[in-house]
Amino acid sequence: MAVGLVFLATLPFHANPYLLFVGNLAMLYIVLTVGLNLLIGYTGMLAFQNAALFGVGAYGCAVLRVTLGLPYWLSLPAGGLIAMIVGVLVALPALRLTGLYLALATVAFAQFTLWVFLHWYSVTGGPAGIQMHPVDFGVLASTAEYGLYYLTMAIMLAVVALTWNLVRSRIGRAFVAIRESEVAAEALAIDLTRYKTIAYAISALYAGVAGGLFAAMLGIVVPESYDLFQVIAQFAMVVVGGIGSVWGAVIGAVGLIWVQEALRAFKEFQEIAFGGMILLTVLFLRGGAMSLIKRHIKGWDEPLRRIPRKR
C-alpha cells in the first residue's frame, strides 16, 4: 500500500500527460465508486441515480464557476452539496422502493436528468455543454493538471479513509443489517428511513464532488458524459471490484478505468466489455475481485467494527 501511495504521489514527475490524465480519472472514479458501494453494496439498494448525480455535480460546479463566477474551491463543494440535495430528494420516493422497482425508477431518473442536461439551454447550454477555463492553483501547483491531480488525490484519500472508518462502526453495521434483512434490522431498533437516507446522501455527495473534479479535468461539461453508459460503467466498477467492500470499490474503479483506456481505440467495445465483465462476475465470482483477495491473502479481513487495542 505504501508503494502504491508513493507511486501515486510521484506520478506527475515520471508520467506523460496522458498517463496523468488516466491516473486522475481513476482517482475521481474511486471517490464515486466508494460512495456508490455504500448504497448498492453495503445497504443493498439497487439504485442507479448516481450517474445522473455525477452529472449534477459537474454541471453544478461548472454553472456556479462559469455563469456566476465563483472560485473553484467554492463551486466544487457546492456542486457536491447540490448533488447531495438532489440525491436526498430522489431518496424520499425511492425509500419506499426496493429491488426491481427501485432499479427501474432510478434508471428513469437518470434518463430524465440527461434530458434536462440536453434541453435546459439557458443553464446547461444544451448539447454544446459548458466550457470551463483551467483552474488556477496559484503558487500551489505549476500547472492546472498537476494541481488538479493532487487535489483529486487528497480528496480520494480522505474519502477512502472516512468511509473506511464509517463502515467499521454501528453505521456500517446498520447498512449491512438493512441489506441482509429489513425486518430483522427494524427489530433491532434500526430506523430504515434514517439509515437509507444517510446512504443515499453520502453516495450522492461523493458522486457530486467526483463530478466537479471531472468537469475541471475535462474543461467541458457535456450531456453525453452522463448517459446510460455512465450508469453501466459505475455499476460495473462496484460489482467487478466487490460488492460491500471499500477496497473492492477502489480496485473496481482503477481496474475498469484501465479497461476503458485500453479499449479507447475501439469505443464500441467498451460497453460490451463492461457489460460482459458484470455478467462474468455475477455468474462466476459473486464477491468480485475482493473475493479472490479474501480467498488468497491469509488474514485479510474487512471487519465492520473497530478491533479493540490489546491491553
Added chain:
Amino acid sequence: MSKLVTRNLSMTFGGLVALDGVDLDVPEGEIRGVIGPNGAGKTTLLNAITGVNQPTDGEVLLDGEVISGLKASRIAARGLARTFQTSQLFAGMTVLENVMTGLHARMGTSPLAAAFGLPSVWREEEDATEKAMSALDFVGMQQFADRDGGELSFGQQRVVEIARALVREPRVLLLDEPAVGLSMTRVSELDALLRRIREERGVTIVMIEHVIRLVMGVCDRITVLSSGRKIAEGTADEVTQNPEVIEAYLGRELDA
C-alpha cells in the same frame, strides 16, 4: 405487574381475519407459551405486537404504555426484542458483529463521529465488543465469534439470534418457534437457556412454539390460539385437558 398486554388485538388482511380480538396479559418475569394449529395466527400476533404489521384494531401496551401504532424500529427501541421463525442472522457479518448490531440503539455514534474515528467512537466500540462477547458467552457461543453469520448451522444461528436480542437488555423477549428443527439434546439446552434468561436477566418471555415438550416444560402459562381467536389459557395441565383445545388440534369426533 403486567409487562405486556394486548387488548382486543385484531388484524385483517383483505377479507381474511387473521387475529380476532386477542387479549393477552403477561405478568413480569413469566415465560408464556403461545400455541395453536397451523394458521391459528401465532406469527401474526407477534408481528402485530412488534409493529411489523399495524394491527387493524385493538392496542398493545408495554409496562402500561401504548406501543401499537409506532414504527417497528421505535417499538424495538422501547425494549421489545424478538427472534424470527426463519433465522435472520446477517450474513456478510461475523457472529460478533451480528450481536454488536443488536446494540445499535444503545450506542450513540453519529455518522460524522464514526467517519472521523473520534476517541469516543473507539471507546464505544470497545464497550460494545465486550458486551457482545459476554452475551455470546451467556449462550455458549463465544468460540464462534469470528465466524460469518451465514456459516453457522441452523440451530447455532438460532442461539446467536437469542444473544443478539439479549444484548439489548430487552424488557420482553418474543421468540418465534425457537426450537423448530432442533435435536432433542438441543431442545433441552434451549429449555435451560430460557430459564437462565428469566432467572439471571429477569427478562419476560413470550414464546410461540410447536415443540410441545419445550412448551409444557418451561412455560408458566400457555395461551392457545385457533383461527385467530384465543380459545384457552392456563397452565400446561389445564390447557391439555381443555376440550376446546383438544378439538382444535384433533378435530371434532364425528357423531354416529
